[in-house]
Every structure is written in structure tokens, then in C-alpha cells.
Amino acid sequence: MTDTRKTRTKLVHDGIRRSQYGEVSEAIFLTQGFVYDSAEQAQQRFDTLGEDEFIYARYGNPTVRMFEERLASLEGCEDGFATASGMAAVNASLMAICKAGDHIVSSRALFGSCLYILEEIMSRFGVEVTFVDGTDLDQWREAIRPDTRAVFLETVSNPALDVIDLKSVAELAHDAGAMVIVDNVFATPIYSRAVELGADVVVYSTTKHIDGQGRALGGAVLGTTAFIRKTLEPYLKHTGGAMSPFTAWMHLKGLETLDLRVRAMTATAQTLAEHFEGHAALAKVIYPGLPSHAQHAIAAEQMTGFGTVLSLDLAGGQEAAFRFLNALELVTISNNLGDAKSIVTHPATTTHSRLSEEQRDHLGIGPGLVRLSVGLEDEADLIADISNALGAI
Ligand SMILES: *Cc1c(COP(=O)(O)O)cnc(C)c1O
Numbered sequence: 574m575t576d577t578r579k580t581r582t583k584l585v586h587d588g589i590r591r592s593q594y595g596e597v598s599e600a601i602f603l604t605q606g607f608v609y610d611s612a613e614q615a616q617q618r619f620d621t622l623g624e625d626e627f628i629y630a631r632y633g634n635p636t637v638r639m640f641e642e643r644l645a646s647l648e649g650c651e652d653g654f655a656t657a658s659g660m661a662a663v664n665a666s667l668m669a670i671c672k673a674g675d676h677i678v679s680s681r682a683l684f685g686s687c688l689y690i691l692e693e694i695m696s697r698f699g700v701e702v703t704f705v706d707g708t709d710l711d712q713w714r715e716a717i718r719p720d721t722r723a724v725f726l727e728t729v730s731n732p733a734l735d736v737i738d739l740k741s742v743a744e745l746a747h748d749a750g751a752m753v754i755v756d757n758v759f760a761t762p763i764y765s766r767a768v769e770l771g772a773d774v775v776v777y778s779t780t781k782h783i784d785g786q787g788r789a790l791g792g793a794v795l796g797t798t799a800f801i802r803k804t805l806e807p808y809l810k811h812t813g814g815a816m817s818p819f820t821a822w823m824h825l826k827g828l829e830t831l832d833l834r835v836r837a838m839t840a841t842a843q844t845l846a847e848h849f850e851g852h853a854a855l856a857k858v859i860y861p862g863l864p865s866h867a868q869h870a871i872a873a874e875q876m877t878g879f880g881t882v883l884s885l886d887l888a889g890g891q892e893a894a895f896r897f898l899n900a901l902e903l904v905t906i907s908n909n910l911g912d913a914k915s916i917v918t919h920p921a922t923t924t925h926s927r928l929s930e931e932q933r934d935h936l937g938i939g940p941g942l943v944r945l946s947v948g949l950e951d952e953a954d955l956i957a958d959i960s961n962a963l964g965a966i
Contacts, residue, residue, distance in 0.1 A: 580647065580763065584828045588642030590625065590635055601822040602635045630818065632810045640821040643828055644783070645795050648775055649768045652801040654809055655793045655821060659758065659778020660686050661814035662792030666754050666776050667691075667725065669808035673699030675722040678751075680707030680737060682730035682936050684778075685924050687756060691725065707737040708868060713745050721751040729759035729872070731910075732884050732920045732944040733937035734859045736868035739875055743771025758782075761911070763835040764878035774800065782881065782911030785827045785834050789820040834913070834949060838881035841955065842947040846883045848956055854893065854963045856941060857886040882910055887941035893966045894919050894941050900965035903950065903958040910946035915955060918944040 578587070592600055607627045609615035618626055627633050637655050645653035656662040667690060671677065679691050681704040691702045700722075705712035707726055717724065724746040728737035743753045755772040757765050761782045767775050777783065779791035793816075794805055809815070816824075839862075846860035858865075861872035862879030872879055887893040898906050904915040908924055918924060920938050933939070947955070 581832050587646040588639045599825045605630045631815045634818045636818040637821040647762050648795045650795040651798040653795040655816035656814045658790040659792040662776045662794045665809050666794050669805045671700045675700050676720050677702045678716045678724045680726040717749045723752040725754045727756040736872040740770040764876045783827050787912045791820045838947045839878050841952045856888040859884040885943045891940035896966045897962050900962035913949045915948035916946045
């Protein structure tokens with residue numbers, strides 16, 4: 574891999590494999606399998622797979638491989654495995670390493686389905702999970718034990734946008750011999766320094782910023798070649814969470830513009846956060862790029878940008894939040910993020926409705942909290958739409 578190249582160059586060129594036709598744009602290999610010249614070649618390929626050789630699309634495919642290599646190069650990882658969704662990636666990263674009797678420490682502020690895997694599924698297989706408040710280092714210190722197999726965390730968290738001191742958590746984990754798995758969606762691969770700060774495994778839902786145009790579900794697990802090929806791949810290739818070649822092709826095209834899109838969306842997010850902070854209808858504007866954010870300093874130190882999502886806490890609770898959502902004309906009500914279209918979500922009644930009110934309170938998901946994923950629209954139009962909807966409360 575060409576490590577000296579800069580991000581925007583890598584996003585356009587890395588991982589490309591050209592066929593005998595010398596196509597400019599990455600080819601879509603919509604094929605489930607591959608033919609062999611002879612019985613001997615088939616035997617040999619099942620025995621040891623060479624660098625540019627494939628057997629079956631559940632194990633690997635040239636288009637998917639291009640996407641895996643481009644994303645791994647971007648993240649500064651040796652290798653990667655692309656999956657059918659972000660949740661397939663999270664599930665595989667945990668199931669591939671854990672066995673009954675193991676212990677995991679996880680931050681509590683997680684994407685709803687990640688919480689389900691850790692709370693409901695892992696425990697059924699005899700894996701003990703201790704949840705901590707991710708921003709409290711003392712809780713991590715207390716929870717991590719000599720038999721801790723892994724720590725799992727999401728930074729920046731969804732939807733309360735807590736930023737975890739990844740470097741310090743990784744040091745605590747490594748002192749105990751535990752692996753560090755980071756769900757890195759909100760930081761995006763553009764602003765991520767996860768590997769540099771100590772992450773052993775980085776997991777993405779590529780459905781978000783990487784696709785970036787609301788088309789396809791996808792995911793990826795990134796790490797060392799040893800981890801990806803010896804630990805993760807055997808689990809994934811036999812359990813079937815592979816990414817479709819068509820999705821990989823859309824994601825390759827998504828990666829080409831990822832840096833431009835994420836930076837434009839982040840600039841608008843910062844403008845909106847600054848513009849609406851202090852608005853009479855809002856109890857709080859939460860954005861890691863605001864000096865008022867509780868972990869602003871850590872975000873500035875451990876990320877190279879503050880991200881594309883902000884949260885607004887409406888002073889009037891759920892009634893005000895619903896009025897606000899319903900009065901928006903440009904910003905759409907949905908639950909994706911990282912999309913070209915700005916999207917607004919009311920987590921307490923949708924993505925986090927499974928949780929008890931007590932759990933939600935603990936995570937800072939109040940009835941007035943609204944998550945805003947900032948898209949690529951002109952910022953003046955977004956300011957006008959949001960101002961108007963806040964006025965309608
Ligand atoms: C969306 C998301 C997931 C799940 O990804 P899917 O592609 O929807 O399966 C996991 N973690 C975070 C932080 C997410 O935002």
C-alpha cells in the first residue's frame with residue numbers, strides 16, 4: 574500500500590485492480606464464483622489463496638477487495654474485511670474474538686443495535702459485559718480486569734455526542750492485555766486518529782458517510798493483517814456477512830468524494846451550532862466543535878475535525894421537538910446520518926425507544942433531544958429552515 578500518499582489521493586486511487594481491459598473506473602465483478610483452468614488449480618487455490626485470487630464471493634471478490642484495501646489504507650490499517658452492514662461488522666468483530674467465560678468492558682452510550690449485541694446476545698453465550706460511562710476514566714480503570722478480552726466503545730457517541738479519551742482508555746486496556754475495538758462512524762475515516770491513539774480494530778457502518786448518498790447498507794472491520802485474515806475472516810466467511818460487489822462499487826465511488834463531502838458538512842455543522850447556540854427555544858446545542866461541549870478539548874486533541882452531526886435539546890420537551898420536526902421543510906425526518914441530505918431524528922421515540930426512560934436519562938437522551946445530521950445543502954437555506962421551524966414552536 575502507498576502510505577506516503579495524502580488522504581484525497583488515496584481516496585481516488587488506492588486499492589484499484591484493473592482487469593485486462595484497462596478500465597478507468599473500478600469494475601463491478603457481479604459474480605458469485607470464479608473458474609479454474611484445471612482441477613489442479615482448483616485444488617491449489619483452496620489450499621493457499623494467492624494475492625489476486627478468489628474462490629467464492631462470500632470469501633472475497635475483486636470489487637469488494639478494492640474497497641477493503643482503499644478503506645484500510647485510508648484508516649492506516651494493514652487490512653480490512655467488508656461486510657453486509659455496519660451491524661454485521663460489529664457482530665463479527667466481537668464474535669470472532671470472544672468465547673464463553675470472557676469479559677468485555679463497553680461504554681454505555683452506544684448505537685442501539687450495538688447495545689443489543691453486548692447486552693442481550695453476548696450474555697447468552699457466557700460472555701460477561703461491564704458497561705461504563707465512557708467519559709469517566711475511573712470507571713474504565715475499575716472495570717478492566719486481567720481476564721478482559723476487549724474494550725468496545727463508540728466515540729463520538731450517538732446521539733448525545735460524548736467524546737471518549739480513546740488514548741487513555743487504550744492504555745488501560747493494553748496494560749490488561751485487552752483489545753480495543755472502536756465503532757468509529759461519527760468520527761468518520763477523515764477525522765479518525767483511532768489507530769494512532771491505540772485502537773486495535775476499527776469498525777464502520779459504511780452506510781453512513783462512506784456511501785454518503787443514502788443508497789446502500791454496508792460495513793467494514795479494519796485491523797492488522799494477522800487479525801483480519803486469521804481471526805476475523807474465518808468467522809465471517811463461514812457465517813455469511815459478506816458485502817455485495819455492487820455495494821462495494823457504490824462505496825468506492827463514495828470514497829472518491831468522502832473528504833470533500835465530510836469537510837463541507839462539518840463546516841456547515843459548525844456554523845449551525847454557533848448560530849443556534851443560545852436560541853430561546855433550545856436548552857442546549859451539543860456539538861464537539863463548540864467550546865461549551867464538555868469534551869471539546871479532547872475532541873480537538875484526538876480528532877482532526879468535529880464531525881457532521883449536532884444535537885439540539887429543545888427546551889419544550891417532546892411536544893416542542895415534534896413541532897420542530899414537523900415544521901421543517903428542507904431537513905427531512907429520517908434516521909440515517911452522513912447523507913448528502915440533512916436529516917433530523919428524535920432518538921427517544923425512534924432509534925432509542927427500546928431503552929427504558931431511566932437508561933435514556935442516563936445517556937442524556939431527553940424528550941427534547943433532536944439529532945441533526947448535516948448534509949450538503951447551502952448553509953443559508955439550512956439556517957432559514959431551522960430558524961423557521963424553531964419559530965413555529
Ligand atoms: C449506523 C450505525 C451502526 C449500524 O450500521 P448499519 O449499517 O445500519 O448496520 C453501528 N454503529 C453506529 C455508530 C452507527 O451509526
